[in-house]
Amino acid sequence: MLSINRRGALGLLGATAGTLMLPRFAFSQAKRPSITIAVQKITNNNTLDIWNEQSNVGERVFFPNLWEGLILRDWMGNQGPVPGLATEWKRLDDRTLELKLRQGVKFHNGDELTAEDVAFSFSRERVFGNTEPAGGKTIFEDDHKPATVKELPAAIPGVGRRLWPALAGVEIVDKYTVRFHNATPDVTLEGRLYSFGSQIVSRRSWDEAATYADWARKPVTTGPYMVGEFKPDVSLTLVAFDQYWGGRPPLEQIRFVEVPEVASRVNGLLSGEYDFACDLPPDQIATVQAAPGYEVQNSTIWNHRVSVFNVQNPVLANPLVRRAMTHAIDRQAIVDALWGGKTVVPAGLQFESFRSSDMFVEGWKAPEYDPKLAQDLLKQANYKGDAIPFRLLNNYYTNQTANGQIMVEMWKQVGINVEIQMKENWAQIHDPAGVKGVRDWSASNTINDPITPMVVQFGPNGDVQQKKEWTNEEMNKLSVVMETSTDRALRKKAIARMLEICEREDPVYQVLHQNAVFTGMKSSLKWKAAPAFAMDFRSANWSI
Structure with missing residues (x-):
């Protein structure tokens, strides 16, 4: 591998x-x-x-050339944390992280970076809107009252709470010292600071811009x-x-x-x-x-290609049909045919980097290719051949169209009727009008912990559940464990159970292959x- x-x-x-x-x-x-x-x-x-452009294409143009955070991602190395706009950080307790800012850092407008800019970058006006942190209330608002109020795109507060579900506020200790206060314990605070979204903006540039669009x-x-x-x-x-x-x-x-x-x-x-x-x-x-x-030049990356099921579709509401679809796909054949063997089929929605923190669930695999099992599941579901729409973009992802066409043929071979609907952009993919079914997506590990992508993308605050494509009560309870527990054994047990739910019992997605660039x-x-x-x-x- x-x-x-x-x-x-x-x-x-x-x-x-x-x-x-x-x-x-x-x-x-x-x-x-x-x-x-x-x-x-x-x-x-x-x-x-960065909060309005959470995407693979956004990562390419933003990092590390334009946007920077307090902690940086080691882009050319193991993707782990390295000092950035902060030179050092330490835990004060399981809810509080203190960071010392790098002195003399200049913004593009010539201003020096200070604690005020950091606090503003994680404020209601900039990110969180009227949302409150899970398990508490926002604090320290007096430290960075907005001079102006701009209308954020509606999606940004939700995206903010996916990455920072319990952030209560940033305390300005002095000009070059800040403390991040969480409403709940969180073992991933450091990782969240180098994830996509936690980068720092000039407060003055925001205040001086006439509108959000201008800024x-x-x-x-x-x-x-x-x-x-x-x-x-x-x-x-x-x-x-x-x-x-x-x-x-x-x-x-x-x-x-x-x-x-x-x-x-x-x-x-x-x-x-x-x-x-x-x-x-x-x-x-x-x-x-x-x-x-x-x-x-090529490389496998911390991103997996997946397909997502929408249970608003009456056919896909039956988990047996979704299970059948996962067993009808020969992932290795796709890797060999479209990728020349230059990537791999991962162990479900996991990344090898999880091993460094002992959070990798050993022995877990993507659903096996088993056409006979798929047909048996369809018979149990009493599936009658109803068409399932597959909203597809024209190669937003590398090989996306060919991959989609191959999957449709594999589903057809076991008796599943999937019809491709070509779309021009993501707005059309998520358009609430019409019958939804299957869509393509990808899932990234951005903080070297199973919270990303499992909880961030498929948990209660994730895009899938917010768009009401799927939900699962046990999954949501386990998400709280992952976000608040400091017990590693308990967290590992929770992620193992999440894999069982999301990939076997009540599938919300199917992993296809690890992405490569x-x-x-x-x-x-x-x-x-x-x-x-x-x-x-x-x-x-x-x-x-």
Whole structure:
């Protein structure tokens, strides 16, 4: 089995050489290069707000180049925590975490980062709206009363409470010291601080923006690059921020260009129009590598592809039908056919990194491919061949369309009638109109604990239950155990039971395979792909 951290580089490790401002390759020591990256999608909701853009495509453009948190994720290493805007942290008790801020950090507007910015970044106005923490009430509001009130997108408070269900507030101890106070015990507070969403924004930039939309198109952060120009659905240009606390960025500009079609990304790369082409399917690797001066880097990442069942559909309301669907899929055949064996079928919704904290449930596997069992379950369910809709995006995920078509054929072979409905965007996927059935998704481990993705995505505050696609009373009780217990044995027992419920007894999803990222690039410069969607263009990962 591939290690979660394995990085199988196909060809020499390299980087790109191209520039928006100068002829390609015509730069000197005094002038930094600029690069162009072809991506399938820039953001889903046409903003640059981490709370409004919780997505794989968002991770690529946000981290670690634009947004930063108090604790950073080790993007080029084991994905664990490293000091960021905070230089140190310590537990005061099982509900309280104290952090010392890095002094002298500048925002893109020139302001120094202080405890006030941190407190605001986790405030009602910025994230939580009128929601209250589980097990308590919000505190310390007087420390960061809003100077202005902006109307948040409706989804943001819910997203905030998925990651921070019991955060009561951030206490400003002094200019460079903050304390995070939870209403309940939580062994994952440190992990939550380097998860997607817990990054810090300039309080003044928020107050000065006329509207949320104005702010969200050009947020002021602390990263090595700042927003130069954002054209939704077209391009995003990041420019170097030379006052960056981590040193002068090595690139003048990073330009992300939205190129939905794989063939166009590949052709643009090989013609020299783009320096990188992201989200390539494995069948394009040979084409890129056959071209002189080009290579493909690949890595399995902390993300699993899944399909989600909607029990509002009267057919799928019967768990026997959902169980049959999970046993009708030959996952290994899909991995071999579409991925050339370059990824793996994981042990259910688990990641190898859980072993480091002894939270990996040994012996657990994805539902076995068993067509006979699937047919028996359908007979028990008295399934009559009713059509089940499958809302599908056109390759938002790599190989998504082909994967969906293969699954439909596998379901057909055991007698399940699934009909693909092609959709253009996520709004159409989640449109309450019409009959729902199956949809695609992915599930990420963002804090090295089974809370992500199990509780965050499928628990009571998760997207699935908030959209009323599925719910389970025992699952919700176990979610509380995972979020509040400090007893490791009890937590491990809870996650084992969750796997049984969500993948066997009352399936809410089916795991397909661990995700992998394939990036085509020029091999003339030195750059390495991270084992993540994120693309690191800091000095340590770029050399000429």
